[in-house]
Amino acid sequence: MSNLNIHATCIVLAGAAAAFDAPKDAGILLLGESGTGKSDLALRLMERGAKLVADDRVELFARDNLLMARAPETLSGLMEVRGAGIIAQPPVAEVRVALAVEMMEIGYVPRHPEPESYTPPPELELQASAYPPLIWLAAFEASAPAKIVIASAAFARQLFYEARRR
Numbered sequence: 473m474s475n476l477n478i479h480a481t482c483i484v485l486a487g488a489a490a491a492f493d494a495p496k497d498a499g500i501l502l503l504g505e506s507g508t509g510k511s512d513l514a515l516r517l518m519e520r521g522a523k524l525v526a527d528d529r530v531e532l533f534a535r536d537n538l539l540m541a542r543a544p545e546t547l548s549g550l551m552e553v554r555g556a557g558i559i560a561q562p563p564v565a566e567v568r569v570a571l572a573v574e575m576m577e578i579g580y581v582p583r584h585p586e587p588e589s590y591t592p593p594p595e596l597e598l599q600a601s602a603y604p605p606l607i608w609l610a611a612f613e614a615s616a617p618a619k620i621v622i623a624s625a626a627f628a629r630q631l632f633y634e635a636r637r638r
Contacts, residue, residue: 478529513575
């Protein structure tokens, strides 16, 4: 089993899932450059009941053809809160990644994106059928936490509306 350490943040929905009946065990992988709002968005989801898996660095690995995530041992339970410092939080040991979220600037978020999957690095040797869905968000939008929870529910329960083609 190979592990890959990437620049990302990861939470599990836990109590935040209730608002839209999303799966409580859904792992959310937050992707983006430094300063794009990954930790800020994770913090707002945690305020709603989500639990920290990893902040700033995430170890991805495959198990039973599922994409899994956990914190690197040296960073487990630590979260950077800009303006306050590094703060300890009880971490979740590992989680199945159910949704990947790429951080974008507000003006660049697609309105009606085509469905896409997050393609993990090939070293993880996952079959394409195991790739989690990928969405794009502006992390600093007030609705960003709710968008993650409702998208998680929609993917888990196939609730996306598809216009009928003539």
